[in-house]
Amino acid sequence: MKRQGGFTLIELVVVIVILGILAVTAAPKFLNLQSDARASSLQGLKGAMSGASGIVYGKAAIDGKETSEKTVAIDGIDTVYGYPKATSAGIGAAVVGLDEDWSSVVSGSTLVVGFKQDPKPTLASKITETNCYVTYSEATTLSSGVSVIVTATKC
Template sequence: MKRQGGFTLIELVVVIVILGILAVTAAPKFLNLQSDARASSLQGLKGAMSGASGIVYGKAAINGVETKDSNTDVDGIDTIYGYPMATTDGIEKAVVGLAEDWDSFSQVVSAPANSITYSFSGSTAPTNFSTGCFVNYAQASSVSSGVSIIVRDNNC
């Protein structure tokens, strides 16, 4: 009779043990995917804010109001020095979906003056400006300053 070839039980157990060791060493690399996704979402929001403020500034320049230092309406968006203000009628109207998908916080400890902070829906207000998981939009403070958009993703 011809002997059939196959794996013994010990060979199968050794392979399963090796696969288990590989899975344990590779798992930590994949466990941090949610944090990376949150950080990427914040970077996307920063890009959306930057793009929207640039478009609004262009419209303000066409209208000749890019140097006004008071609340000026540009297509229904409150602006100052041509850029959206850090209010719900400013940057929130300029960025489509910002009010629906993100929570805003206007009073964050040590945040820049005339700024508004956004974080994920359902999140609590950031308690410290140096660490957290949020995007801060500070409106222009002069004709030459432009806006400041800061991302904190070290605690996502």
């Protein structure tokens, strides 16, 4: 008679147990994607802010208003040195949804933006203590331009 080949029940159980152990140790690494998603959202916001400020600067240059150190409105967006100011009437108006989808607080010539919080924070320190935010610093001189920095150490 010919002997049939195959796996015994014990061999199958051992394989299932090993797969179960691997799943328990590896699954948390792959399932905890929330922090990566939050950090990626901040990178997207940084790109939106940088892109919007570049477009506004281009429009200001076309209008010949890129050298003004005083606040000048370009298509309803407050600018200084041609770049959007760090206010809701500046970069907040240039980036669609910034005021509705994010919490933001002005601190001097810097706008600190983080994930939506209820109630809306009134101090920038409430957003920065999360270690998950974007800072937009407006142009302070004719040659400085804007600065957009992401902090995502504890998202």
